[in-house]
Each structure stands twice: as C-alpha cells, then as structure tokens.
Amino acid sequence: MAEVTVCDHPLVQHKLTLLREKHRSTANFRQVLRELSLLLAYEVTRDLPVELVEIETPLKAMQAPMLAGKKLVFASILRAGNGLVDGMLDLVPSARVAHVGIYRDHDTLEARRYFFKAPADLGERIVIVVDPMLATGNSATDAIDALKAEGAVDLRFLCLLAAPEGVARLSAAHPDVPIFTAAIDHRLNENGYIEPGLGDAGDRLYGTK
Structure with a gap:
C-alpha cells in the first residue's frame, strides 16, 4: 500500500468545509481552492532536500539552507488539476508544470488520455x-x-478529497507513490462520485455545471 497522509491542520479542514458547501459561488470556490492548495503544498513539500549555501546577511556571513537539486514539477491532471496548480505556483513559482489531459468515460468510468506534455528530464526531478x-x-x-x-521515478500524488476505492486502486497500481489529501470520504456512489464529497470540482471551479 502507498503511504497516505491526511492533512488535518485546522485551516485545511476549515477551507475544505467551505468548498463542500453547495451554494458557494464560482468566484469564491476558485479563491478558496487556491488558498487551500497553497496549504496542501506545504505538506507535500515538507521533506524536500536542502543544502547549506554561503550567504551574507546585513550583519555577517552565514551558512543557510536552500532547496537542493533541480526544480519541482507539478503535473496537473486536466482540467481540474489546474485549480490546485495555480495556488501551488504561488508558493513555488519556479516549479515546472506538466499537463496530462484525461477524461472519464461516463459509462465505464475508465480513464481516456488525450494530451501529455512534460519537461524532458522528469527522472531528475x-x-x-x-x-x-x-x-x-x-x-x-x-x-x-x-x-x-x-x-519519472520520484512521484507524489496530491488531492483535496479521496474515496477509499480510489486510494486502494492507486496504491495497488503504484505503491511507491505516496498520497496526500485533506480528507478520505465515505465511498463512491453508483456514478463514481465521492460522497459526501463536494460535487464535480472542475464544474464548480470553471462554472460549467
């Protein structure tokens, strides 16, 4: 099984509750999602490697920690993933961004990939x-x-909400990829939506309900 981290920080849980509310406006949903994605980005990047570098403060020289290695890649599963990436880039503006276009077949619930674009050196990031x-x-x-x-060899998966079925499926396929989420809800319904969930995140983010 993949390692699963549920981010239970009070601000994360508060903002997730705001997103769940049925009558929240598109503009406010988008804003809260951006704020929440920044908070989740802190958790998923908690153990990034650092190295000591020589700098000068206004008072004296010192050794201080800075991120080591090549810049991160945020890989957005289109289209709703972009709502998370926007906030994460506020925290790590130098990150590279990959895009994986996938839609779900509503009859079979299988994934259908239609687009892929990523930095060439994924194995080094x-x-x-x-x-x-x-x-x-x-x-x-x-x-x-x-x-x-x-x-790519060093991957992590970040989401707002997970269903037990999704955690089990991803863990079975990729046990080496840790999962970070704000909550694991009760179950999937007959249409493959998370319950109680927050509805279709892409529709709520872009106003296409």
Missing part, C-alpha cells in the same frame, strides 16, 4: 501529480503510468 479528486483512481493511475513511461 520530484514530480507532484495533482487532481482535486481521487475517486475511482483510474485517472490518477493513468497519469502516473504516463509520467513513469517518460522517466
């Missing part, structure tokens, strides 16, 4: 795959399949 919902786990699994095929 930490790759954080982002999608608001880990529901069936099919889209996340397919996206990670594609990234590994292009050389």
Whole structure:
C-alpha cells in the first residue's frame, strides 16, 4: 500500500468545509481552492532536500539552507488539476508544470488520455501529480503510468478529497507513490462520485455545471 497522509491542520479542514458547501459561488470556490492548495503544498513539500549555501546577511556571513537539486514539477491532471496548480505556483513559482489531459468515460468510468506534455528530464526531478479528486483512481493511475513511461521515478500524488476505492486502486497500481489529501470520504456512489464529497470540482471551479 502507498503511504497516505491526511492533512488535518485546522485551516485545511476549515477551507475544505467551505468548498463542500453547495451554494458557494464560482468566484469564491476558485479563491478558496487556491488558498487551500497553497496549504496542501506545504505538506507535500515538507521533506524536500536542502543544502547549506554561503550567504551574507546585513550583519555577517552565514551558512543557510536552500532547496537542493533541480526544480519541482507539478503535473496537473486536466482540467481540474489546474485549480490546485495555480495556488501551488504561488508558493513555488519556479516549479515546472506538466499537463496530462484525461477524461472519464461516463459509462465505464475508465480513464481516456488525450494530451501529455512534460519537461524532458522528469527522472531528475520530484514530480507532484495533482487532481482535486481521487475517486475511482483510474485517472490518477493513468497519469502516473504516463509520467513513469517518460522517466519519472520520484512521484507524489496530491488531492483535496479521496474515496477509499480510489486510494486502494492507486496504491495497488503504484505503491511507491505516496498520497496526500485533506480528507478520505465515505465511498463512491453508483456514478463514481465521492460522497459526501463536494460535487464535480472542475464544474464548480470553471462554472460549467
């Protein structure tokens, strides 16, 4: 099984509750999602490698920690993943961004990939795959399949909400990829949506309900 981290910080849980509310406006949903993604980015980057470098403060020289290695890659599962990436880039503006276009077949719930674009040197970077919902786990699994095929070896998956079924599916396919989420909800319904959940994150983010 993949390691699963549920971010239970009070601010994370408060903002997740705001996103769940049915009548929240598109503009406010978008703003709160951006704020929440920044908070989640702190958790998923907690153990990034650092190295000591020589700097000068206004008073004296010192050895101080800075991030080591090549810059991160945020891999967005289109389209809703972009809502998380926008906030994460506020925290790490130098990160590279990959895009994996996937839609879900509403009859079979299987993932259908239609687009892939990523930095060429994925194998030399930490790759954080982002999608608001880990529901069936099919889209996340397919996206990670594609990234590994292009050389990625150090991956993490970040979402707002997960269903037990999605955690099990992704863990079985990629036990080496840790999962970070704000909550694991009760179950999937017959249409493959997380319950109680927050609805379709992409529709709520872009006003396409």
